[in-house]
C-alpha cells in the first residue's frame with residue numbers, strides 16, 4: 001500500500017474462486033451418482049462464482065450438461081462458446097421462444113402456449129427445440145400436475161418443431177432431517193414416470209435430484225442430477241452434510257472473500273466505533289478498518305456478530321458495518337495497512353465459512369455466496385488445470 005501506486009477496487013477487495021476445488025466437488029458428486037449424469041447448475045452467476053468459468057471447469061471435470069435460471073444466462077454461456085446442453089430451469093414464456101431456439105437452449109415446459117411458440121420457432125429455424133416437461137410434485141411453483149403429465153406429454157409430442165427430451169420435478173425438502181415429505185414428492189414423480197412409460201411416452205432424460213436429493217435419496221437420481229450448491233463446496237443443510245460424510249463425500253468450499261486493511265489505529269478505552277456508537281471500547285483497542293462493507297456483500301446483519309481472519313486469526317467485527325468499510329478489533333496482532341484480511345474462507349489454519357455467516361444472518365449458505373460473489377471482482381484460481389486434476 002505504501003508503494004505509491006494507486007489501488008483499484010480489484011486490489012482493495014476481491015473473491016478468489018478455486019477451480020481445482022470445484023472440479024474435485026464435481027468428481028465427488030459424480031462418484032455418488034453411478035450411471036446417472038451430472039448437470040451443473042450455474043444460475044445466478046454460478047452462485048456468485050462466475051457462470052462461464054464454473055461451467056467450463058464442471059464440463060472438463062465430467063459434467064454432461066448445464067442448467068441456468070433464465071434465457072439470458074443461457075445465452076451468456078453460448079456467447080462464451082460453450083456447446084454443452086443448457087437447460088433453462090424456469091419454464092419458457094412464449095415471447096422467449098425464438099431466443100431459446102436460436103441459441104439452441106433446452107426449455108423447461110409447463111404450458112401449451114409455450115409449446116406452440118417453441119414449436120413454431122423450431123420449425124422456422126429448421127431444428128426441433130428440445131424441451132423438458134416440468135412436473136409439479138409439491139414444490140408448488142411451476143409445472144403440470146402429476147396426473148396431467150401423460151396427457152400433456154402426448155400433446156407436446158404432436159408438435160413438429162418440438163422434441164420432448166426430458167421430464168423433471170424439483171424436490172422442496174430433500175435437505176431436511178425428515179425425508180418423509182421428499183419421499184412423498186418422489187413417489188408422485190415416480191408414479192407419473194411409470195404412467196408415461198406404460199403409455200410409451202417416457203422421454204429419454206428423467207430427472208429429479210438437486211444436491212440434497214442426490215446425496216440423500218438414491219432413488220431420486222434417475223438419468224441425471226441437477227447439482228448446484230455442492231459444486232461450490234457447500235452443503236444444503238447439516239443433515240445433508242452428515243449424509244454426505246456417511247457416503248464418504250467431503251466437499252470443499254470454492255469461494256474466498258478478501259479485503260485489504262486500510263487503516264490500523266489504537267483508540268482509548270471509552271472510545272466509540274461505528275454508526276450509532278454501538279461499540280464502546282472497554283480498554284485501549286487496536287482497530288483495523290477494512291475495505292469492505294455491506295455494499296460489497298458484507299451483510300450489515302453481521303455487525304457485532306461476524307468474525308474475519310487477520311494474520312490467520314479470527315477477530316471480531318466491532319461496531320456497525322458501514323456501506324464501504326468495517327472495523328475489526330485487531331487485538332495484539334501485527335497488522336498493518338495493506339495487509340489482506342479474509343472475510344470468508346480460509347487463512348492459515350482458520351476459516352470463516354458461509355455456514356458461519358448464514359447462522360448469524362438467519363439465512364442459508366446459498367444466499368451468502370450469491371451476495372458476496374455478485375458484488376466483487378473475481379480472481380479465478382487454477383481454472384485451466386482444474387478439469388484435469390485428479
Ligand SMILES: Cc1ncc(COP(=O)(O)O)c(C=O)c1O
Pocket residue numbers: 041089170209210211212226227228229230236
Ligand atoms: C429446478 C432446480 N434444480 C436444481 C437446483 C439446484 O439445487 P442445489 O443448488 O440445491 O443443488 C435448483 C436450485 O435452486 C433448482 O431450482
